[in-house]
Structure formats: C-alpha cells, structure tokens
Amino acid sequence: MPTLEIRDLHVSVETKEGPKPILRGVDLTIASGETHAIMGPNGSGKSTLASALAGHPKYEVTSGTVTLDGEDVLAMSVDERARAGLFLAMQYPVEVPGVSVANFLRTAKTAISGEAPALRTWGKEVRGAMENLRIDSSFAERSVNEGFSGGEKKRHEILQMELFKPHFAILDETDSGLDVDALRVVSEGVNRAKETTDVGVLLITHYTRILRYIKPDFVHVFVDGRIAEEGGPELAERLEAEGYDRYVGTGATMSA
Amino acid sequence: MTATTTDHSRAVADGAHSHGLVPAGSRAERVTSFDLADIPVPSGREEEWRFSPVARLQPLFAETLASDGVTVTVEAAPEVKVETVARDDARLGKAGKPGDRTAVSAWNAVTEATVVTVPAEAVASDVTSVRIDGVSKDATAQHLLVHAERHSEAVVVIDHRGDALLNQTVEVVVEDGAQLTVVSVQDWADGAVHAAAHRSTVGRDARLKHVVVTFGGDVVRITPDATFTAPGGEVEMVGLYFADADQHQEHRLFVDHGVPSCKSRVTYKGALQGSGAHTVWVGDVLIQAEAEDTDTYELNRNLVLTDGARADSVPNLEIETGEIAGAGHASATGRFDDEQLFYLMARGIPETDARRLVVRGFFAELIDEIGVASVEERLLASIEAELEKSMSVITGAPAAE
Numbered sequence: 001m002p003t004l005e006i007r008d009l010h011v012s013v014e015t016k017e018g019p020k021p022i023l024r025g026v027d028l029t030i031a032s033g034e035t036h037a038i039m040g041p042n043g044s045g046k047s048t049l050a051s052a053l054a055g056h057p058k059y060e061v062t063s064g065t066v067t068l069d070g071e072d073v074l075a076m077s078v079d080e081r082a083r084a085g086l087f088l089a090m091q092y093p094v095e096v097p098g099v100s101v102a103n104f105l106r107t108a109k110t111a112i113s114g115e116a117p118a119l120r121t122w123g124k125e126v127r128g129a130m131e132n133l134r135i136d137s138s139f140a141e142r143s144v145n146e147g148f149s150g151g152e153k154k155r156h157e158i159l160q161m162e163l164f165k166p167h168f169a170i171l172d173e174t175d176s177g178l179d180v181d182a183l184r185v186v187s188e189g190v191n192r193a194k195e196t197t198d199v200g201v202l203l204i205t206h207y208t209r210i211l212r213y214i215k216p217d218f219v220h221v222f223v224d225g226r227i228a229e230e231g232g233p234e235l236a237e238r239l240e241a242e243g244y245d246r247y248v249g250t251g252a253t254m255s256a
Numbered sequence: 257m258t259a260t261t262t263d264h265s266r267a268v269a270d271g272a273h274s275h276g277l278v279p280a281g282s283r284a285e286r287v288t289s290f291d292l293a294d295i296p297v298p299s300g301r302e303e304e305w306r307f308s309p310v311a312r313l314q315p316l317f318a319e320t321l322a323s324d325g326v327t328v329t330v331e332a333a334p335e336v337k338v339e340t341v342a343r344d345d346a347r348l349g350k351a352g353k354p355g356d357r358t359a360v361s362a363w364n365a366v367t368e369a370t371v372v373t374v375p376a377e378a379v380a381s382d383v384t385s386v387r388i389d390g391v392s393k394d395a396t397a398q399h400l401l402v403h404a405e406r407h408s409e410a411v412v413v414i415d416h417r418g419d420a421l422l423n424q425t426v427e428v429v430v431e432d433g434a435q436l437t438v439v440s441v442q443d444w445a446d447g448a449v450h451a452a453a454h455r456s457t458v459g460r461d462a463r464l465k466h467v468v469v470t471f472g473g474d475v476v477r478i479t480p481d482a483t484f485t486a487p488g489g490e491v492e493m494v495g496l497y498f499a500d501a502d503q504h505q506e507h508r509l510f511v512d513h514g515v516p517s518c519k520s521r522v523t524y525k526g527a528l529q530g531s532g533a534h535t536v537w538v539g540d541v542l543i544q545a546e547a548e549d550t551d552t553y554e555l556n557r558n559l560v561l562t563d564g565a566r567a568d569s570v571p572n573l574e575i576e577t578g579e580i581a582g583a584g585h586a587s588a589t590g591r592f593d594d595e596q597l598f599y600l601m602a603r604g605i606p607e608t609d610a611r612r613l614v615v616r617g618f619f620a621e622l623i624d625e626i627g628v629a630s631v632e633e634r635l636l637a638s639i640e641a642e643l644e645k646s647m648s649v650i651t652g653a654p655a656a657e
C-alpha cells in the first residue's frame with residue numbers, strides 16, 4: 001500500500017532579501033485511502049508545504065525527507081513527481097493562454113500514464129467527469145484557466161484529480177471561494193476519486209464546512225511552519241470554535 | 257509584464273492625437289519620394305532608424321545595386337498571370353512612394369520587376385508561390401508587384417530562403433471588391449540581410465490580408481504600408497516573428513486612413529531567445545480628418561524566452577477626427593512565465609513539452625488567422641525548430657538537425 005512520508009521537512013522560500021525559512025520540521029505520514037485535513041492560520045506555511053511537495057522551484061528544501069512508497073520524492077523533477085502519482089490542486093491555478101483544456105487534459109494524461117488514452121473512451125470519460133462537476137462542455141475549447149471564475153478554476157482542478165487518478169492528492173484550499181452548491185459538487189468529485197482509486201488526500205482548509213462532505217481521518221493543526229497538534233475529526237470542530245490562539249500563544253510565536 | 261492598452265473610440269477631435277513611447281512627429285509629415293536626393297543615407301539617429309543596425313544595412317543604401325543576388329521563381333495558380341517587365345512599366349510605382357532610404361534605393365536601383373496579376377473577376381484556384389532564393393552576397397535590388405484586379409480573389413506567398421543582401425520592394429494593388437492575401441515568409445539562412453518596403457493600396461470594398469512571418473536571417477527590416485483609396489476597404493495585418501541570438505527583426509508598419517469607413521486590424525506577435533536577439537515593432541496608424549467612421553485596432557505582443565533578448569514595441573495612433581467607429585492599440589512584452597511552466601509540469605508534462613505548449617499557445621490565435629493551410633503547417637514546423645534550439649540551451653543537449 002503506497003505511503004507518502006514527510007520527515008522533519010525544512011523549507012525556505014526565495015525572497016529578494018535571501019532565503020526565508022518557512023517550514024520548520026514537518027512530520028506527516030499519509031497512507032492510501034486516508035484523508036488528512038490540515039488547518040492553520042494565514043501565513044503558517046500550508047501552501048508552502050503543498051508547493052514544496054510538488055517541487056516548485058521557488059521553495060528550497062534545506063533538510064528532511066519526502067518519500068512516496070520508499071522513493072525519494074525530493075530527487076524527482078516536478079513532472080516526475082506528478083508521474084509518480086502526486087497531484088496538487090492549487091490554491092491559485094495558473095492561466096495558460098492558447099492551450100485548450102481538451103489539449104491540456106489529453107497531453108497531461110498521456111504524460112502521466114505513459115501512453116495516449118484511447119480516443120473514444122477518453123472523450124467519453126472527460127465529458128462524463130465534466131458533467132459530474134457541472135462544468136459546461138464549452139470549457140473543453142477554452143484556454144486553461146483563462147477567464148475562469150474562482151469556482152470554475154477549483155472545479156477544473158478536481159476534474160484533473162478525477163481524470164489523472166493520482167495516488168496522493170494535495171488540495172490547497174479547494175473549498176475557498178466556492179458557494180454551497182459548488183462546494184457539494186467539488187466534494188462529491190473528491191469522494192468519487194477516493195472511492196474509485198483509493199487516493200490518499202491531504203486537504204488544506206480554513207473551514208469545517210468542507211469536512212462535513214469529505215470526512216477526514218486525521219486533523220493536523222499547522223502553526224508557524226510545523227504541525228502543532230494532531231487529532232481526529234473532533235479537533236476541527238474545536239478549532240472552528242476556538243481559533244488558533246492557544247497554539248500561537250505558546251511555544252514558537254508566529255514570525256511577522 | 258509591461259502593457260499599455262488604449263481605447264480611442266471616444267477620443268475627441270483635438271487635432272492630432274498622438275502618443276507612443278516617443279512622440280514621433282506626424283506620419284503625414286514624413287518625407288516620401290521617388291528621388292534618391294530627397295532621402296539621404298541615414299546616420300541611425302533618425303526616428304525611423306533609431307532601433308536599426310544601420311551599419312549592417314549600409315550596403316543596401318547604395319545608389320546602384322546588383323540584380324543577380326537572388327533568383328525569383330513563380331509558380332502561379334492557373335488563373336494568375338506572371339510577367340517580367342522593365343522598370344519603366346506604367347504599372348509600377350502606383351502603390352505609393354518610398355518612405356525611407358532603403359525603399360528609395362531599391363526603387364532607383366532595380367532594372368526590371370516581376371508582375372503577378374490576378375485578372376478581374378478571377379478566383380485563383382490555388383496558392384501562387386513566389387520563391388526568392390539568395391544565391392550570392394552582392395547587394396541586390398528586387399521588385400515585385402502583386403496586382404489584384406477588381407473582384408478577383410487570390411493568395412500569394414512570397415518565400416525567402418538562402419543567403420542574400422536584398423533590398424526589396426513589394427507593391428500590392430487591391431482594386432475595388434478584390435480579396436487578396438499576401439504572405440511574406442523570411443526563412444533566410446544565417447547571414448542574410450533583408451530590407452523590404454511593402455506598399456499597398458486598397459480600393460472600394462476591397463480586402464487585403466497582409467501576413468509577415470520572419471524567422472531567419474541576420475537582419476530583417478520590413479516596412480509594410482497600407483493606404484485606402486476608397487471607402488469600404490479592409491486591411492488585416494498579421495505578423496509573427498521568432499528571433500534568436502544576434503538576430504535583428506524589425507517590422508514597421510503604417511496604415512493610412514485617408515478615406516471614410518475603412519477598417520484595419522493589426523496583430524503582431526513575436527518570441528525572442530538568446531543573447532542579442534532584438535525585435536522592433538512600430539505600428540503607425542493615421543486617421544485623417546476625412547476618414548470618418550474608421551475602425552482600427554492594433555496589437556503587438558512579445559514573449560521573451562531567455563535573458564539577453566530585447567523587444568521594442570511602439571504603437572502610435574494619430575487621430576484627426578472625432579467621428580470614428582473605434583480606435584485602439586495594445587502593446588505588451590512579457591517574460592516567459594515560469595508559473596505556467598510549473599503548472600503544466602505539475603501535471604506530469606515534461607519541461608520541453610510544457611515550453612512548447614506555452615509558446616504554441618502564445619502564437620495559436622495568430623496562426624489560425626493566417627488562413628493559408630500550407631503556411632500554417634510550415635509555421636508550426638518552424639516554431640518547433642526554433643524551440644528545439646532554445647531547448648538545447650536549457651537542457652544542454654545539442655539541437656536535432
């Protein structure tokens with residue numbers, strides 16, 4: 001059973017003033033089929049963790065390890081990580097003008113599975129997945145993310161998660177900016193993927209409302225670049241009620 | 257990314273309304289002449305030469321030029337007539353006067369011209385191809401007239417290859433109701449230096465699609481002009497260029513709206529890579545006082561793929577009447593966006609394929625607009641070949657031949 005293992009991960013971000021340490025020793029193990037929620041205040045480093053796992057060049061891993069099924073993820077290029085089964089649904093998906101969604105999905109699917117998908121069944125699969133996520137079929141001919149509303153971008157990310165069938169998916173605030181209906185539609189998409197592919201999910205969020213649709217097995221409180229506390233779903237409720245004061249107040253304080 | 261976008265559709269008639277990065281003086285006041293004495297050899301400080309490598313163009317400024325540095329081969333559609341005529345043929349010189357030194361030198365130096373005529377009412381059943389092959393490095397003048405008689409339709413592709421020092425005039429006459437597409441492809445070998453003055457006139461309800469595609473050569477400087485002679489005319493200018501290390505590619509166009517109810521659209525896009533790659537785009541549009549109900553828009557975008565490349569972009573719109581249907585321009589030069597690359601790679605797409613997707617995407621809408629299938633295919637292949645070069649820079653692997 002594949003496992004994503006993060007050990008003592010330290011990450012700095014490149015800034016004009018030089019490297020700035022953000023992650024200060026993250027430990028986290030996710031097994032297939034498990035759903036882990038990460039909650040934490042703004043600026044605590046949640047997106048940094050997601051970007052570092054995906055291999056964004058701006059983030060430098062200064063120490064620690066990440067393995068996927070024993071393989072060294074940190075030694076892989078960005079595209080190799082994706083082909084190894086990592087998927088990142090981004091907080092701010094990037095617009096790629098002139099590249100149609102249909103072309104993009106086919107190209108990525110071909111790269112990930114190592115062969116072009118069978119034309120007939122692929123078309124059907126894409127259309128079906130788009131329908132399920134209430135994405136109008138006209139989006140297939142539009143440029144990737146260009147002019148998409150916030151909610152449309154998020155649905156397009158989950159569309160990819162369903163089509164690419166990763167072993168592990170990191171969802172960075174996929175729920176932000178979604179209205180109640182879209183939240184339900186997107187959550188259903190994630191749950192479909194969980195049922196059909198046994199994907200392990202790392203769900204970054206500020207709100208418990210998405211956790212009512214996507215049930216987490218574990219909840220981690222992320223503060224100041226590391227995990228400050230871990231628990232079950234009940235921890236999420238407590239966080240929503242009490243906020244993060246108790247964590248921010250003790251131990252390492254948040255850097256400005 | 258630096259970008260400027262301006263919508264002049266509600267501009268008031270305040271006399272000349274002009275702006276560019278540097279006020280260039282009115283295009284209407286620029287000297288044009290058939291006489292060499294009127295347009296001296298430039299120093300490089302003149303407005304129209306300030307971006308150009310004047311020293312490398314020097315051989316083309318001469319009063320006399322050879323005629324045998326290029327060969328001209330025309331494969332015409334069956335409906336289209338091709339002649340070689342002497343320089344005093346009455347049909348030459350009808351599409352306007354030379355507007356700079358290379359143009360006036362070319363006009364005075366040629367001994368003969370190639371005339372491609374699409375007869376009245378004829379609809380060409382095939383593309384007419386004019387091949388210009390560089391065969392020696394003698395500075396050479398060459399002249400081509402493409403004449404679409406009234407209500408005719410044709411596509412003419414001018415294809416430049418080999419190595420040459422060429423000073424060229426392309427005259428384009430589109431008579432009433434005719435529809436003409438002219439494509440000029442600069443696919444020169446390294447070392448070629450090419451100056452070309454394209455002068456076009458567009459008649460009543462006529463339509464000209466003017467396409468420029470520049471890939472090869474050391475220095476390419478093209479000045480497409482279009483003048484409307486009667487209402488209802490339409491000009492679409494499309495340009496695509498890809499400059500490598502130490503290449504200079506300059507496109508200076510001028511659309512002269514001097515009669516009412518004409519429409520012009522200009523879309524030029526370029527990519528640059530390698531140190532010393534330099535592109536220049538200057539888009540002058542003049543809407544004269546008589547040209548009411550004019551509709552014009554021009555756009556230039558540049559994609560800088562590597563360090564050390566430079567793109568100059570100067571849109572310049574002069575409006576002398578408030579009674580216009582629409583007028584605007586946009587210009588933007590941006591670096592290759594690493595976030596786009598990251599997004600695509602994070603979906604498993606290898607770096608080379610991801611770069612290819614982004615650059616093809618940048619040119620995509622433009623390629624669709626060309627509307628000549630053979631040219632579009634060749635273009636895609638050329639873009640691939642260019643990207644192959646940049647990929648070899650990035651990955652350190654030698655480019656595939």
Ligand SMILES: Nc1ncnc2c1ncn2[C@@H]1O[C@H](COP(=O)(O)OP(=O)(O)OP(=O)(O)O)[C@@H](O)[C@H]1O
Nearest residue numbers: 013014015022041042043044045046047048049058
């Ligand atoms: N490129 C950068 N330059 C400078 N600082 C950065 C950069 N990227 C991230 N940071 C800083 O790193 C810290 C963590 O940012 P990150 O985006 O990971 O937080 P987050 O937990 O995802 O916050 P949010 O809940 O607001 O999405 C912040 O203080 C942020 O300002």
Ligand SMILES: [Mg+2]
Nearest residue numbers: 046047048091
């Ligand atoms: Mg974030």
